[in-house]
Amino acid sequence: MNPAGLVISTGETVLFWVIAPLMVLAALGLLFVKRAVHAAMCLVFVMVSMAVLYIAQEAPFLGVVQVVVYTGAVMMLFLFVLMLVGVDASDSLTETIRGQRWIGLLIGLGLAVVLGSVVARAAFPPAVGLNGGDPGGVANPQALARVLFGDYVVAMEAVGVLLVTAAVGALVLTHRRRLTPKQNQRSVADARIKALPDGVVLTPLPSPGVYARSNAMDTPALGPDGEQVPQSVSRVLRIRGQERPAPHVPADELVHTPESERDA
Amino acid sequence: MDITNYVVLAAALFAIGATTVLLRRNAIVVFMGVELMLNATNLAFVTFARLHGDLTGQVLAFFVMVVAAAEVVVGLAIIVTIFRTRRSASVDDVNLLKG
Numbered sequence A: 001m002n003p004a005g006l007v008i009s010t011g012e013t014v015l016f017w018v019i020a021p022l023m024v025l026a027a028l029g030l031l032f033v034k035r036a037v038h039a040a041m042c043l044v045f046v047m048v049s050m051a052v053l054y055i056a057q058e059a060p061f062l063g064v065v066q067v068v069v070y071t072g073a074v075m076m077l078f079l080f081v082l083m084l085v086g087v088d089a090s091d092s093l094t095e096t097i098r099g100q101r102w103i104g105l106l107i108g109l110g111l112a113v114v115l116g117s118v119v120a121r122a123a124f125p126p127a128v129g130l131n132g133g134d135p136g137g138v139a140n141p142q143a144l145a146r147v148l149f150g151d152y153v154v155a156m157e158a159v160g161v162l163l164v165t166a167a168v169g170a171l172v173l174t175h176r177r178r179l180t181p182k183q184n185q186r187s188v189a190d191a192r193i194k195a196l197p198d199g200v201v202l203t204p205l206p207s208p209g210v211y212a213r214s215n216a217m218d219t220p221a222l223g224p225d226g227e228q229v230p231q232s233v234s235r236v237l238r239i240r241g242q243e244r245p246a247p248h249v250p251a252d253e254l255v256h257t258p259e260s261e262r263d264a
Numbered sequence B: 001m002d003i004t005n006y007v008v009l010a011a012a013l014f015a016i017g018a019t020t021v022l023l024r025r026n027a028i029v030v031f032m033g034v035e036l037m038l039n040a041t042n043l044a045f046v047t048f049a050r051l052h053g054d055l056t057g058q059v060l061a062f063f064v065m066v067v068a069a070a071e072v073v074v075g076l077a078i079i080v081t082i083f084r085t086r087r088s089a090s091v092d093d094v095n096l097l098k099g
Helices: A008-030 A035-055 A059-085 A100-121 A140-151 A152-176 A183-196 A235-240 A246-256 B004-023 B025-053 B054-084
Strands: none
Touching: A008 A035, A008 A246, A008 B004, A008 B025, A035 A059, A035 B025, A059 A140, A059 B025, A059 B054, A100 B004, A140 B054, A152 B054, B004 B025, B025 B054
């Protein structure tokens, strides 16, 4: 152990004074931002900065775990749920409890004052440090593993059980019982055959007269009897009235086709 | 710089997280406030581990992270279930438990 105590380098000081105000700003964004997605982004920033601070504080393993678990898994889960619930599900502005906003603000400020005064009044011992830069010292992940799987191995097992329980619990909570029979290919086909007397066509619709009469999708195909087949043109074009009547096509094509390319 | 600056930062983040829980109505944002508070305590743990030269603080922070991950999974599943039945993610609308 370093007998002179912990000396905080200038680099770490600069890092702290750059990151800490940004972290507090992003955390305040959580409080003031309207959309839940923006709040999630603010929280992601806070968590990544926290990982940087961990690494600066001789806890590289926790820094990596912070990035992987918090920003990688937890916040992505938050974003997935936001997409499920609806991104624009904003806060309701009606107050169910009167004056809740001011009471909440007061309690929050009170908590900040209490915590600040406790930190200010507490007498901290001189910092020791974890022997991070010492080449003879044990590197952080190994030493951490020794404590984790030595002194706390029972807690580690319990946490494993907890994780499995949580996963099963989430599955049970979000499971939805099927109320209608499952649709498969056979049932879809049966339903279409049953609807045949109501004028449903079983076969695919005829394709438009592309290449047969013109080079555009808006031309109806001609049936074997020489009549136009209206279903061959896209329904959207028919509703918009943008379908070209077939008898006009040859004249149009003649105008736009050069002499040399015309068929005999 | 003194190492207690980290503790002050952790206290500030914890207070902001608590205020978020108290003020916001969207259940998901309230949940994010809880996460912020957990992160703030983790920062305090790591700082005290360094202050005392004892790795136990880091181990505890690790356990907090794991438990927080499990808690997020179950909490978000509850929010999704409530949203499915109520079509709302506002904490004010959840008074089903009222007799």
